[in-house]
Amino acid sequence: MSGHGTPIPMTARSGHPLSGTANVPGDKSISHRSLILGALSVGETRVTGLLEGEDVLDTAEAMRAFGAQVERDGAAWVIHGVGVGGFREPEDVIDCGNSGTGVRLIMGCMATSPITATFTGDASLRSRPMGRVTDPLGLFGTQAFGRKGGRLPMTIVGAKDPVPVRYELPVPSAQVKSAILLAGLNAPGQTVVVEREATRDHTERMLRGFGAHVQVEDAPEGRVIILDGEPELRAQTIVVPRDPSSAAFPVCAGIIVPGSEVLVPNIGLNPTRAGLFATLREMGADLVFENMREEGGEPVADLRARFNGALKGVEVPPERAASMIDEYPILSVVAAFAEGPTVMRGVKELRVKESDRIDAMAKALRAAGVEVEEGPDWWIVHGRGADGVEGGVVAETRLDHRIAMSCLILGMAARKGMGVDDGSPIATSFPVFETLMGGLGASLSRE
Ligand SMILES: O=C(O)C1=C[C@@H](OP(=O)(O)O)[C@@H](O)[C@H](O)C1
């Protein structure tokens, strides 16, 4: 599903308070991992609540190409896996579309099998760095042949005789960590990953759930994750929780659109994902966690967000970056409606996402009348207060779903609304965004 079809220009208008309940779709990270671990297990894995966004559907297609059966069965997805080491060689190129998570995790899980696969993606994914994954995979004995700069299309030749690996992550990345752990499944002995900063831990938790032995130790050098190789993974029944990164959009809209009150139920507050919500509360947002509970060993709450017109800029602690890495674009929008500057440091990873997200949002915000300063790994948004953002322009979304959704939310609160040149990337992670926001009362239209 490489590339998107015809661009879909969209416009958001202001003056429409939001109210009601927003049931956001399933978590993207957990959805990818459910399909991949299901494919690497023996038996039938059943998944409900799977995110049916393009990124995840591309991963489902890839798992079929490696030999697993993946079918939709009513509301559930059913996977008949081939077991660790059971992947067959795909007959064609694997197209991961727009998905960094998809391509990097799948490269990892085939890297220690004696097969070869070629990967590609859309123009955004073909511009993203893959060396961060293929360098550590090389330590297992895997070979990678890609374009200059370690870009897709890229052919991965799996290691015939993999050796276990110990690797310290040079960048805080759950995708790199996960690729190494998935490769370690088909290597003998123990594979060890050390991360200085904790990144989302879904792979570790889910591997345990599927029966692998994974130890996590806090050591002076960081979080040390030790996986015992060659386990037999057992098929599971999985209920995918709702995605906090998608919840961020109706929550932030509720906070900045005058007169709004929005309830976003059943959102996982795993500390490796919840940095945005802590930051919003520090900014003075009226954001309440209702009905706090535990589900599947994870903290879950219903989020109630209300407009109060009293946001102030904050300094976001750099050590919080990994726990809200996908939420900086929408945070920058909230920051535009606060009083004073919001300072975001330690965020150079934002420059290698679906787009350079600092550059994309800085240009959109400036065009909308907001002052933004930026450096290689930091940016500052100078807030203009609750009704101080002009808007009235069309932002470039650069094949980046989070930029598209962030700019549309900006338009719901800016005096003159806001357009985007292409809303089609939204379908990669949040295919029901338009209907869900419309159901809350937002005025969103396609041109
Ligand atoms: O592991 C994952 O599911 C993800 C990890 C993050 O990427 P990095 O590992 O590049 O930080 C995040 O941006 C992405 O949306 C999902």
Ligand SMILES: C=C(OP(=O)(O)O)C(=O)O
């Ligand atoms: C960065 C993202 O995804 P991926 O890396 O999987 O393309 C995202 O969803 O914001």
